[in-house]
């Protein structure tokens with residue numbers, strides 16, 4: 117029986133507890149939050165053995181093999197470090213750490229201690245994303261990816277978190293190095309990082325506060341970002357983060373020398389883009405039919421998964437957690453390679469630096485600021 | 494009409510400091526207005542930095558007169574803010590809560606952790622004479638009632654709110670438990686007020702007790718049920734009285750208006766006065782069956798559908814029930830300020846206005 121604990125009993129902890137409880141051979145032995153009442157409420161709603169308000173107590177009394185860290189990002193590094201030092205494997209919610217330096221230190225420590233660590237990029241393990249990964253691995257693109265486009269849309273709801281964030285100058289999200297972006301974009305960046313091989317791609321980013329937010333008096337929260345990432349003028353990617361664009365897409369497009377793929381996370385669909393052409397008028401008639409067939413296939417697949425009771429909103433999280441536990445139990449490879457976690461952190465750091473520099477310079481010139489991600493330490 | 498309490502029957506006098514949390518909210522701002530109208534001259538209104546305090550400020554400007562009204566900003570999640578807010582306070586109207594939040598953590602944090610911090614803040618200073626905590630009808634299980642269909646203050650509270658699938662109800666049950674704990678253990682002079690559905694300008698939705706909108710069709714679930722409405726002015730008046738009246742520490746008060754409309758009447762009037770939309774009536778047997786099936790499927794599928802409909806939920810929201818405000822009238826001398834007829838007219842007018850501006 118693998119013993120698991122959760123540290124940080126806020127919103128996302130509910131999803132962790134629910135998914136952990138669905139996995140065979142796993143026991144949730146403790147939940148911990150500095151605010152004891154929060155730990156207690158999670159304990160009361162899920163079948164958990166104990167609740168704690170102190171991390172050391174949790175580790176010494178509940179003896180978890182794995183700790184899930186679901187606290188705000190500012191505390192990820194310290195908590196993860198302490199858990200690793202105490203011999204626990206660690207699952208850290210996204211964003212992994214505040215910057216790449218912290219990320220490197222954690223991964224090094226995990227390796228030194230022969231423990232495993234992963235990050236909660238669970239969107240990459242949803243059904244359609246997994247189908248995409250196996251098509252790419254099976255050579256559908258006709259070679260390694262040449263170009264990618266990752267769209268990550270964001271909607272400021274009328275209520276709750278977003279309006280609190282907009283009106284509250286002291287909100288914790290504002291204190292992150294990348295502010296709003298830091299808390300949101302890692303899913304979209306990680307998709308790109310998965311297919312890059314270099315540790316130091318060139319990054320050119322352009323970010324600004326949207327006219328909508330500016331009208332509301334906001335000057336700090338960058339909510340529109342466009343990024344180009346390039347590896348030795350061989351592999352390139354565009355990343356778009358937008359709070360204004362509708363639909364608020366969560367899409368990933370990847371193109372190889374022969375074919376391409378479009379993953380739509382919101383619709384849970386994967387569409388193949390055939391590189392070859394049909395003769396004459398056939399090009400205008402066959403592909404639309406082919407797309408219709410593919411969409412119907414996606415619909416049927418989603419329906420099948422739903423009927424098979426495997427279409428939960430957090431199906432990706434369950435798969436990632438399960439794969440991570442398997443990697444621990446069977447001493448296999450981790451579901452997210454460390455290279456990918458580090459590259460995601462480095463690309464994010466570079467984006468934030470460039471956007472910050474632009475804000476300080478007041479510079480409007482996009483071409484003046486490309487920079488390579490910092491080399492690994 | 495408004496409830497009157499003779500000054501000698503009040504636990505505080507007009508100069509004593511009153512703290513109102515959630516003061517920028519829907520009910521809180523009305524409560525401040527009533528307190529000022531009643532001549533209380535020393536108010537501390539607590540709002541978050543992110544709160545939209547425009548309405549509260551305009552009330553203070555309009556009704557404040559010579560009163561000392563302090564609007565302080567902070568977060569009840571901070572113990573320091575709570576200690577500062579509770580300084581010298583004799584009466585607390587605690588309305589702040591995590592309303593409209595679907596996530597358990599948010600609802601719980603902003604209702605239970607905040608309440609604990611605030612009570613402890615008050616205990617820090619020793620000036621408190623009453624703590625009025627606002628609960629809700631959603632805490633009642635509405636099963637196993639001694640009076641059959643009548644829901645009153647003696648009815649049982651949900652024992653397993655975690656199974657209801659309703660984060661708000663869970664938090665409210667836990668908030669009440671916490672207040673009871675502090676009352677018992679530390680002698681906090683607490684009163685709990687449980688309003689039904691509070692309606693009026695500022696809260697223009699149709700309560701789920703009438704029905705739910707799905708895929709363009711409104712499922713009418715209430716049928717001939719009375720809807721436990723209370724107009725915002727009436728509700729705020731009841732809360733004010735619960736804070737002032739001598740000898741009611743430890744009591745619980747349900748708040749509903751007189752002459753409650755049935756769900757069917759409400760829907761008919763809404764369609765006539767605000768806007769037309771297609772609706773289908775689902776008889777109670779059928780809605781119960783659907784809730785049952787949803788609950789079972791949700792359990793069997795390990796949450797592929799969230800457990801938002803269940804038999805427990807049906808009992809609180811759609812089971813035919815009668816309501817009473819007898820205790821409110823007899824112990825607090827409460828009388829509705831606004832009749833249901835007038836309240837509905839004002840509500841529909843504001844819904845129409847809001848629709849126009851949307």
Ligand SMILES: NC(=O)c1ccc[n+]([C@@H]2O[C@H](COP(=O)([O-])OP(=O)(O)OC[C@H]3O[C@@H](n4cnc5c(N)ncnc54)[C@H](OP(=O)(O)O)[C@@H]3O)[C@@H](O)[C@H]2O)c1
Pocket residue numbers: 514515516517518519520521539540541543544545567568569570587588589590591592602603607627628629630687688689690691692696
């Ligand atoms: N409306 C109803 O039908 C109804 C029915 C039964 C009971 N109640 C109860 O009545 C009370 C008032 O409800 P309402 O309808 O007036 O709701 P509301 O308009 O949402 O007001 C609640 C207020 O609480 C504030 N608040 C939330 N978390 C806080 C925190 N951590 N620190 C400080 N303030 C915080 C909110 O601030 P922001 O403005 O910054 O969000 C808001 O102003 C609540 O306790 C509610 O549960 C309401």
